[in-house]
Amino acid sequence: MPAVGYEVDGEIAVLTIDYPPVNALSLAVREGLEAGLSQARDDAAVRAVIMVGGGKTFIAGADITEFGTEKGNSGPSIAKLEGILEHFPKPTIAAIHGTALGGGLELALAAHVRVAVAAARVGLPEVNLGILPGAGGTQRLPRLTGVEAAVDIMTTGRHVPAADALALGILDEIVAELRPGAVAFARQVIAEGAKFQPVIERNEKLRGVDPAVFAGLRKSVAKKARGKIAPMTIIDCVEAACGMDATAGLRFEREKFHSLYANDQRPALMYYFFAEREARKVPGLTAEPKKIKSAAVIGAGTMGGGIAMVLANAGIAATIVDINDEALAKGMATVRKNYEISVSRGSTSQAKMDAALGLITTATDYADIAQCDIVIEAVFEKMELKRSIFAKLDAVMKPGAILATNTSSLNVDMIAAATARPQDVIGVHFFSPANVMKLQENIRGEKSSDQTIATVMALGKELGKNVVLARNCDGFIGNRMLQYYTGEAEFLLEQGATPEQVDRVAEAFGMPMGPFTMRDMSGMDVSVLVREERRKTLPPGERLSPVLERLVQRGRKGQKTGKGYYRYEGREKSIDPETTEVIEEVAREYGIERRSFTDAEIEARLFAPLVVEGAKELEDGTAIRASDIDVAWVNGYGFPAHKGGPMYWGERYGLDKICELAFEAEARNGPRWAPGPLLQRLAAQGKGWKDA
Numbered sequence: 001m002p003a004v005g006y007e008v009d010g011e012i013a014v015l016t017i018d019y020p021p022v023n024a025l026s027l028a029v030r031e032g033l034e035a036g037l038s039q040a041r042d043d044a045a046v047r048a049v050i051m052v053g054g055g056k057t058f059i060a061g062a063d064i065t066e067f068g069t070e071k072g073n074s075g076p077s078i079a080k081l082e083g084i085l086e087h088f089p090k091p092t093i094a095a096i097h098g099t100a101l102g103g104g105l106e107l108a109l110a111a112h113v114r115v116a117v118a119a120a121r122v123g124l125p126e127v128n129l130g131i132l133p134g135a136g137g138t139q140r141l142p143r144l145t146g147v148e149a150a151v152d153i154m155t156t157g158r159h160v161p162a163a164d165a166l167a168l169g170i171l172d173e174i175v176a177e178l179r180p181g182a183v184a185f186a187r188q189v190i191a192e193g194a195k196f197q198p199v200i201e202r203n204e205k206l207r208g209v210d211p212a213v214f215a216g217l218r219k220s221v222a223k224k225a226r227g228k229i230a231p232m233t234i235i236d237c238v239e240a241a242c243g244m245d246a247t248a249g250l251r252f253e254r255e256k257f258h259s260l261y262a263n264d265q266r267p268a269l270m271y272y273f274f275a276e277r278e279a280r281k282v283p284g285l286t287a288e289p290k291k292i293k294s295a296a297v298i299g300a301g302t303m304g305g306g307i308a309m310v311l312a313n314a315g316i317a318a319t320i321v322d323i324n325d326e327a328l329a330k331g332m333a334t335v336r337k338n339y340e341i342s343v344s345r346g347s348t349s350q351a352k353m354d355a356a357l358g359l360i361t362t363a364t365d366y367a368d369i370a371q372c373d374i375v376i377e378a379v380f381e382k383m384e385l386k387r388s389i390f391a392k393l394d395a396v397m398k399p400g401a402i403l404a405t406n407t408s409s410l411n412v413d414m415i416a417a418a419t420a421r422p423q424d425v426i427g428v429h430f431f432s433p434a435n436v437m438k439l440q441e442n443i444r445g446e447k448s449s450d451q452t453i454a455t456v457m458a459l460g461k462e463l464g465k466n467v468v469l470a471r472n473c474d475g476f477i478g479n480r481m482l483q484y485y486t487g488e489a490e491f492l493l494e495q496g497a498t499p500e501q502v503d504r505v506a507e508a509f510g511m512p513m514g515p516f517t518m519r520d521m522s523g524m525d526v527s528v529l530v531r532e533e534r535r536k537t538l539p540p541g542e543r544l545s546p547v548l549e550r551l552v553q554r555g556r557k558g559q560k561t562g563k564g565y566y567r568y569e570g571r572e573k574s575i576d577p578e579t580t581e582v583i584e585e586v587a588r589e590y591g592i593e594r595r596s597f598t599d600a601e602i603e604a605r606l607f608a609p610l611v612v613e614g615a616k617e618l619e620d621g622t623a624i625r626a627s628d629i630d631v632a633w634v635n636g637y638g639f640p641a642h643k644g645g646p647m648y649w650g651e652r653y654g655l656d657k658i659c660e661l662a663f664e665a666e667a668r669n670g671p672r673w674a675p676g677p678l679l680q681r682l683a684a685q686g687k688g689w690k691d692a
């Protein structure tokens, strides 16, 4: 099958790009388009050309797998194809369904007109790969949408629904049916003898733009970029579009594209792109997932309500169960409020809110949920409470229903053992707020069946989550590693660093928030409860720093009490001498001589333990791949994607240096901090995770 099919429908040539899975602009597709366009140009019977995607989508961009390869650097470039389209002697129409992304949308922007079906989405998400739309996107998009909208679309990488794209001027028409609609549109164009000005020549929206606009955009985008450089470079390109002619603007864009391409963030973000896709695949798992049409959630608290929203947003009917109507009313009020906030922020529409709320019901009787395909328990982290709920579910749920627990750290096998059907029990760990956080950490129990695993892995994708599969253990993939990150942060305080310094280093590294600000926000008393369980499992001679407990004993529970590690006036935080006093008191008690630390020392001490524990998770099979650990940390804990994730970062930092730091941590903190055999071997051999 040629990558690009050529047919003539009356006076219209139809070029169908058919290059699964996403019709990326591979060499074969680019050559096919060039050949098809030249055939259409030379065929006198042809009076217009349509480009359309075969399968489920239009073109999803340049072929990322060809980057840096001979194929990627040969044949007609996207820019060359755009030149052909823009100066084509007959009307050219891009007919879009599924997604038109990156180079795919850029090519469409070079066509004379763009039509799409209502469900289509368009976007320029190159920023997620550490690059920018390098085939004219930064120059053509603002000419259609104006500067602000273009910067928003390119710096967020978001997929714009067809209706919004029409309103923004990206699309010219929404058609009911793709092919017949596009052909009808082409016939109308021919009949009207319509003439089209190439997008690159339309300058109205770029003239007279107040330069202050760019200062404002840089400020707002920098905050969200958290150290990513591509978003800022995209603004430079759009600014250049306003100040230069098209040729110079395209040249400027190309230079900036190559500078980003050469930057370290690009390979990290491309590694991360494929890591997310790889994490969905469980080696050796061939079972067919069950279709989930209806779900129940046990517990109307924050997590339960958020999980019900996620299910309803994906079109799955969700019943929230709690002990009484009061608890259900309180839970539903929170759900409704969260939707109203999303509507007010424009991150969802009133119509979508109403549709989702229409799918959420409540119940107090377990019998009302017996026919659901899955039930997700989201109650307090108390083992006995969870076991009693699973025993009840075992008694009422239909055979084959998936019994899932949203526990964030308790033993899934112990929960499953409360039922006679452990093969249907599995951990499905959402992160708070569940309707916002992208990670779904699935935890296979010893007896979870392949079909149960396959079902929750597929469900995660349907819910728009990034999934990883962990084997049951204390803290699974994420929280198990987190205790070393926060543990070392606390020991650093005893040894002389300040909460402010540690948080500043973590945020400069790219974390959304430092460990102490995070604790103040989530409530220090909550952390104390979790640690009480952990303290019971500590090996002899090991300890947790008591600073946290001492601060809580003094009524410092975080933002909610106006003081924690910091003091708070509203959201404004400031350093509090009482915290320093407590830290110094603890240091004296343990005979610790305090000293100053460089930011680099703190960075290494904070993040190296993640790599050390991650390696142990690979060793004991808790995680299937190092890249799964990276997906969990980027999506669940805000680890910067432009650093690839802790395991990717660790490899670049040097596993030998990580190993050294681990031996130092072992000497300071105890045996649990020592490097495991895998890390020691890879460090000694100068190898990486792929050699694990």
Ligand code: T1G
Residues within 6 Å of the ligand: 021, 022, 024, 060, 061, 062, 063, 064, 065, 078, 099, 101, 102, 103, 104, 106, 125, 126, 129, 131, 132, 133, 134, 135, 137, 274, 277, 278
């Ligand atoms: N190139 C090569 N392979 C790609 C690809 C691409 N652009 N996009 C997806 N794949 C593979 C993916 O790895 C997976 O493979 C399979 O397709 C299905 O993907 C000049 C230089 C389109 C919304 O950033 O966002 O254009 O795992 O599982 O959930 O400016 O894929 O099955 O082996 O994600 O239905 C810009 C990236 C490129 C879009 C579909 N384009 N893709 O989502 O399927 S840079 C992008 C996506 C560029 C120009 C620059 C999504 C999707 P496998 P999937 P999905």
